[in-house]
Amino acid sequence: MRTYFPVEELARDERFSKVNMRERMADPRTLAGDSATTTRKSRGNNNRLVPSRRDATDAARALMHGIFVGEIQALEGAGRTCHDFAVSNVPGTGPSGADSDPTTGNTVPFALKLDMARQAWDEARHVEISVKLSDWMGTEIGQFAENTVLFEAACSTDPVLRLAGVNRALEGLAIDVFTTMKDFGDLAGDPYLEFCEDWMLADEVTHVKMGSDWLRKVTENDPDRRKKALDFQNVVDKLFSYGGTRSDSEESPIGLARRFRELAGFSDAEVADIAAVSLAALDERKSSVAKMRDQAVTEMADQLGTA
Amino acid sequence: MADPYKPRAPIAPWDRRELPGLFDVEESARRIGNYTWAEMKLFEALGGWVATVPELDVKMRLGTHCYKHAWHAELWHKRLPELREMNPDRLTEPANDAMVQFVEAMTEPEAPELTIEKLVGVYRVFIPHFVAAYTFHKNNTSQITDAPTIRSLQFILQDEHDDWREGEMLLQSLIETPEEVDRATAHQARLQKLMLQAGGIAGPGSIGMNPTTSASATAGATNRNGGH
Numbered sequence: 260m261r262t263y264f265p266v267e268e269l270a271r272d273e274r275f276s277k278v279n280m281r282e283r284m285a286d287p288r289t290l291a292g293d294s295a296t297t298t299r300k301s302r303g304n305n306n307r308l309v310p311s312r313r314d315a316t317d318a319a320r321a322l323m324h325g326i327f328v329g330e331i332q333a334l335e336g337a338g339r340t341c342h343d344f345a346v347s348n349v350p351g352t353g354p355s356g357a358d359s360d361p362t363t364g365n366t367v368p369f370a371l372k373l374d375m376a377r378q379a380w381d382e383a384r385h386v387e388i389s390v391k392l393s394d395w396m397g398t399e400i401g402q403f404a405e406n407t408v409l410f411e412a413a414c415s416t417d418p419v420l421r422l423a424g425v426n427r428a429l430e431g432l433a434i435d436v437f438t439t440m441k442d443f444g445d446l447a448g449d450p451y452l453e454f455c456e457d458w459m460l461a462d463e464v465t466h467v468k469m470g471s472d473w474l475r476k477v478t479e480n481d482p483d484r485r486k487k488a489l490d491f492q493n494v495v496d497k498l499f500s501y502g503g504t505r506s507d508s509e510e511s512p513i514g515l516a517r518r519f520r521e522l523a524g525f526s527d528a529e530v531a532d533i534a535a536v537s538l539a540a541l542d543e544r545k546s547s548v549a550k551m552r553d554q555a556v557t558e559m560a561d562q563l564g565t566a
Numbered sequence: 567m568a569d570p571y572k573p574r575a576p577i578a579p580w581d582r583r584e585l586p587g588l589f590d591v592e593e594s595a596r597r598i599g600n601y602t603w604a605e606m607k608l609f610e611a612l613g614g615w616v617a618t619v620p621e622l623d624v625k626m627r628l629g630t631h632c633y634k635h636a637w638h639a640e641l642w643h644k645r646l647p648e649l650r651e652m653n654p655d656r657l658t659e660p661a662n663d664a665m666v667q668f669v670e671a672m673t674e675p676e677a678p679e680l681t682i683e684k685l686v687g688v689y690r691v692f693i694p695h696f697v698a699a700y701t702f703h704k705n706n707t708s709q710i711t712d713a714p715t716i717r718s719l720q721f722i723l724q725d726e727h728d729d730w731r732e733g734e735m736l737l738q739s740l741i742e743t744p745e746e747v748d749r750a751t752a753h754q755a756r757l758q759k760l761m762l763q764a765g766g767i768a769g770p771g772s773i774g775m776n777p778t779t780s781a782s783a784t785a786g787a788t789n790r791n792g793g794h
C-alpha cells in the first residue's frame with residue numbers, strides 16, 4: 260500500500276459521483292445554490308436553514324447528503340493518518356519499515372495515531388448515522404454529487420497540516436453545521452434528527468479539540484511549522500466560507516457555533532477571525548450576486564431596446 | 567451474622583487460581599512488545615485501507631476495527647513499563663524478520679478490486695493468529711502475579727473474536743464465485759506460509775510449541791505441582 264493516497268482514487272461504489280467545489284456549490288438544490296439566492300428576496304434577509312424556508316426540504320436533504328459524504332472522507336482521512344506516518348522513537352514503524360517518512364522526515368507521536376484511530380471509529384459511526392438519517396429524510400445515496408475537498412485537506416505530507424485543515428477547519432465547520440441541523444430538528448419537531456445531530460456534535464467537538472491540542476503540542480518548539488499549519492487552516496476556512504454559507508449573519512444558511520468552538524479549543528481571537536472571514540465571504544457573494552443581477556437587467560434592457 | 571474476628575481462609579475455597587505461570591517478567595515483556603508491534607501494524611493497515619475499498623459497509627467496519635486494534639496496542643504499550651521496561655518503544659518490535667515480511671505481504675493489496683485479499687489477510691490469517699497467541703498467553707501465565715495482563719487479554723480476545731466473526735461474514739458475502747474462492751484461498755496460503763516462517767505473533771513458541779517454552783513449561787509444571 261502506498262504512503263500517500265491520491266484523492267482522485269478514493270474508492271466508491273457506482274452510486275457516487277465526485278465533483279469539485281465550484282460544481283458542487285452550483286447545484287441549485289444545495290444550501291447556497293441558486294434556489295437559496297432566489298428565495299432570499301421573499302424572506303427578506305434571513306437565509307438561515309430553518310423549516311420555514313420554502314426550500315427547506317431540499318436544502319436539508321442536500322446538507323444531509325453533504326454531511327454523509329463528508330463523514331466518509333473524514334473516516335478515510337483519519338485512517339490515512341494512522342497509516343502514513345512512522346511513530347516517533349519507534350524504529351522501523353514508517354512506511355515500508357522506514358524510521359520516518361523518507362521524503363519529509365515526518366513522524367507522529369504514538370498517542371496522536373491512537374487519537375486518529377479513535378476518530379476513524381467515530382467517523383465510521385457518523386457514516387452509519389448519516390446513512391440512517393438520510394434514509395429517514397428521504398434521500399438516496401448518490402442523489403447529490405460528492406465534493407472531495409475534505410479528503411484533499413487530509414493529503415498533506417505534514418501531519419500537522421492535516422490536523423489544522425481537517426480537525427480544526429473542517430471539523431470546526433462540522434460543529435457549525437451540526438448545531439444548525441440540531442436546531443433545525445428542534446424547530447421542525449423532529450426528535451430523531453435532533454438526537455442524532457446532538458451525538459455527532461459531541462464527537463466533533465472532541466475531534467476539533469484533538470486537532471487543537473496536537474497542533475499546540477507538536478509545534479511547541481517550531482513556530483514556523485505552527486504558522487504554516489495555521490495559514491493552511493485559514494485557507495481551508497476561507498474555502499468553506501465560500502459563498503457565505505456559514506457566518507454569524509442570519510443571511511447565512513449555517514450559523515457559527517461559538518460556544519462549542521470554545522469547548523473545542525478555539526481562542527476568542529480565532530473565533531473572531533473565522534467570523535470576520537465568513538462575513539467577508541458573505542459580502543463577496545452578495546456583491547457578486549448584485550453585480551450579476553445588474554448585468555442581467557442591463558442585458559434585458561438592451562434586448563428589449565433592440566426588440 | 568458470622569463473627570467478623572473469626573479467622574477465615576485468605577483464599578476462598580471457590581477461588582482456584584494458580585500461582586505459578588509459564589512466563590517470567592522478562593518473557594512476558596518480550597511477548598507483549600511483539601503484540602504491541604503487531605497490533606500497531608494491524609491498525610495502521612486497516613486505517614490505510616479505508617480509502618481504498620469501494621464497498622461502503624466494508625469501509626465502515628475497517629474504520630471501526632482500526633480503533634479496536636489501536637486500543638489493544640495502547641493497552642500493551644502501557645503494560646510494558648509495569649514489566650520493568652521503562653522504555654516501551656525499545657520492546658515494540660516484530661518477533662522476527664519473517665513477521666515483517668508477513669506484514670509487508672499482507673498490506674500489499676491496494677487496488678479497489680482487491681477487497682477479498684485485504685480481508686483474507688486480516689481475518690483469515692492475522693487475527694486467527696492473534697487469537698491463538700493471546701489464548702495461549704492467557705491460559706499459561708500466572709493467574710495471580712500476572713492478573714493485569716490476563717484482564718487485558720480478556721478484553722482484547724473479546725474484540726478479536728467479534729472482529730474475526732464480522733470479517734469472516736464480510737468475506738462470505740463478498741465471495742460469490744468459485745474463482746473468488748480460489749483467489750481467497752491462494753492468497754491465504756501465501757500469507758499462511760509467511761506466518762508459518764514467523765512462528766506466530768510472538769515468534770516460535772507463540773502457542774507453546776517450541777524448545778524454549780517447552781523447557782519453561784516443564785519448570786512451570788514442576789512449580790505447579792509443588793505450588794500449594
Ligand SMILES: [Fe+2]
Binds near residue numbers: 333433463
Ligand atoms: Fe464526523
Ligand SMILES: [Fe+2]
Binds near residue numbers: 430462
Ligand atoms: Fe470528526
